Amino acid sequence: MTENKKTIKTKMEETEDGSVLFNVPFPTELTEETLASLKKMGPILVKDPYAITYLHSYGQDSPWFAGLSNKVLLGSRDPETGYTYATPRGHAMHTGQETDWIVLPQEGKIHTFTVCHFGSETFLPETPYILVQVEFEGADTLLLGRLIGLDPNEASLDWIGMKVQAKFRRLSKFKPTDVYFVPTEG
Amino acid sequence: MRAVYAVSGGVSKFAKARPDKTFPALVKEAYDYMLADVGLEHPQFYELVDGSVVSYFSDHFARQLMAGIMVQDYLGLLPKPSHRVEGGGATGGICFQEAYKSVASGDMDVALAMGFESMSHVNTWKGNEFIALASDTSFDYPVGGFYSGYYAMMVTRHMKEFGTTVEQLAHVSVKNHMNAYYNPYSQKRRKLTIQDVRDAPMVAWPLTRLDICVMSDGAAVVLLASEDGLAKLEKAAGRRLPHVKVAAIGRGTDAMRMADRPHQSYDDFYRYNALPNEMDADSKAYYKALWEKGFRYPGVHSFRAGRMASKQAYQRAGITRPAQEIDFVELHDAYTSSEIQTYEDMGLCRYGEGGPFAASGKAFLPNVDYGLDLPEPSQVPVNPSGGLIACGHPVGATGLMQAVFAIWQLQHRIKDHFGNDTLQVPHAKRGAIHSHAGTGTYVTVSILEREA
Structure with a gap:
């Protein structure tokens, strides 16, 4: 596999601070000719910030987050078939039954992974970071999580199948990243 | 109807x-x-x-x-x-x-x-954030929401299960960028080599910037x-x-969260998901062997929604051997990897064979020099327009762009619109267009046919 080459940047970074502008060029005299020339005018772009605070409810999934803050990894089980979800869901996909909460093991295996060298704006400062889908004994579906403790620059298909251990943030943020995974020692 | x-x-x-x-x-x-x-x-x-x-x-x-x-x-x-x-x-x-x-x-x-x-x-990174909001905002997005990362996880598993290689992925990028070279509407018209694709900055391992649409x-x-x-x-x-004529439409869905996708048995695959061209003894033996090795369907490597959309559209259009009966496909190659996965969903090859299919030459155009050593002749050109990777992906327009290019192909009027007929699929009579959402959550397949 070809690794990333180190290259010297030849492009200045674009930023959005810009300048405050209170006037733009415009014909001083409005004639048929200058009015027609307005069709050739370039576009005006204005900076328009937009910020929102949501009160996002985890609804019926809330106990899963409460579990994380108490170092418990919960899953959901279909009472009828025993089909088990490693990512919780309130009602089962196949029977439509309300699921029951169960405790998942804290050790699993990497089902698949990636290393994000870029990301959404929110996560850009955290790159490179490793995402994993974890499989658990007794669960039929997977759980998405962060993995730390492996070198992101040494990504390898051999990571698939590796045993991983759940760890929990001591200071909960009530985000799914309150649980994360590290390779099982030994 | x-x-x-x-x-x-x-x-x-x-x-x-x-x-x-x-x-x-x-x-x-x-x-x-x-x-x-x-x-x-x-x-x-x-x-x-x-x-x-x-x-x-x-x-x-x-x-x-x-x-x-x-x-x-x-x-x-x-x-x-x-x-x-x-x-x-x-x-x-x-x-x-x-x-x-x-x-x-x-x-x-x-x-x-x-x-x-x-x-x-x-900006691009805020844009990636907006796109990632199309993943579960309780369980997926906050973990590091990034669509390229989601797709990279799928292809990593595909590589592990089937031996798919990054060079096979890169074939798709070379093909689609080269096709786009002759399409004046496309955004990125570039002649690339496999090495160029691999040398591009890594975005989400193993996908580089040239494996991903813009x-x-x-x-x-x-x-x-x-x-x-x-x-x-x-x-x-x-x-x-x-x-x-629009001969048929088909649509399928799958779990919003990639983690929730089922891992079905061989029997269920044959009961619900197999295509007519997979009903022969050879295919059954092939799949039986895959299941014995641990393959489960759809898992994270395959798009059941794409399969079901194809299955419905093919059934309605009377298509039983898609690779032989469809003259070209415009499909949703947001990633080189998803083009390969989609070959399999659409039955152009079997599940697991997408990598070799990508490098075989079958999905390439007959009249374009790609600078690659392709062992097989063109069979069913995929993304003759250049696809999303090279044309761009203005989301709400993309699926319609594919339809427009398919109409021009089937009218045999590529030259009128592109100014040259390099990308004209010779004697095109039937084309398929494929549009795909999320991590494979909504997929549409529509079949267009030239009326005799």
Whole structure:
């Protein structure tokens, strides 16, 4: 596999601070000719910030987050078939039954992974970071999580199948990243 | 259901940013192109058109609710019926199918499907954030929401299970960029080598920047009509374009969260998901061996929604051997890896064979020199236009762009629109278009056929 080459940047970074502008060029005299020339005018772009605070409810999934803050990894089980979800869901996909909460093991295996060298704006400062889908004994579906403790620059298909251990943030943020995974020692 | 004709279409130039125009004016560009192609002026067309469906993906990118009606309004189509549809990356494909249904059902004789996206109003990384909001915001997005990361996880598993290689992925990038070289509407017209693709900056291992489509501003418009509607259009225009029929549509869905996708048994795969061309003893033995090795369906490596959309569309169109019976495919190659996964979903090859299929030459055009050593001749060119990877992906327009390119292919008029016929699939009679959302959550497949 070809690794990333180190290259010297030849492009200045674009930023959005810009300048405050209170006037733009415009014909001083409005004639048929200058009015027609307005069709050739370039576009005006204005900076328009937009910020929102949501009160996002985890609804019926809330106990899963409460579990994380108490170092418990919960899953959901279909009472009828025993089909088990490693990512919780309130009602089962196949029977439509309300699921029951169960405790998942804290050790699993990497089902698949990636290393994000870029990301959404929110996560850009955290790159490179490793995402994993974890499989658990007794669960039929997977759980998405962060993995730390492996070198992101040494990504390898051999990571698939590796045993991983759940760890929990001591200071909960009530985000799914309150649980994360590290390779099982030994 | 009534017969539906895909009469004509238009696309705006796709570009990283189109600050020169607002989104309704961008759609107008595609609409005017379509009108000129049909040979009608707006006032004449207004008398004939019954309504529209308008698509755009993201309210966040648009930062304008009810943007659909603003298109209808700007184009001068008031007070005729219209509505907006949305379905992630498949928004354009869904728009096409909803307009199809309007005609097939008898509700309209002449219907417009119009789509756009303006993605340049925020920077790339904020744009990635907006796109990642199309993943579960309780469980997926906060972990590091990034669509390239999601797709990278799928292909990593694909590589592990089937031995798919990054060089096979890179074949798709070389092909689609090279095709786009001859398509003046495309955003990235580049002659690349496998090494160029691998040397590009790593985005989400193992996908590099050249394995991934780009964000775009753009619009596309498709004109659909019933038999009566087509006759009325032709009478008014005093001319006739080669007839292209929408032979069938199909659609499928799967779990929003990739983690929730089932891991089904061999029996269930054959009960629910297998295609007619997989019913032979050889295929059954092949799949039996895969299951014995631990393959489960769809898992994270395969798109059940794409399979079910194909299965439904093929059944309705009477297709039993897709690789032999379809002349070209315009599919949703947001990633080189998803093109490979989609070969399998659409039955162009079996599950697990997408990598070798990509490098075989079968999906390449016969008349283009790719600078690659391809062992097999062209069989079913995939993304002859250059696909999303090279044309760009203005989400709400993308599925319609594919329809426009497919119409031009089937009318044998690529030269009229591209200025050269390098990308014309010789004797194209039947094409498939494929639009795909999320991590494979909504997928549409539509079959278009040239009328004899």
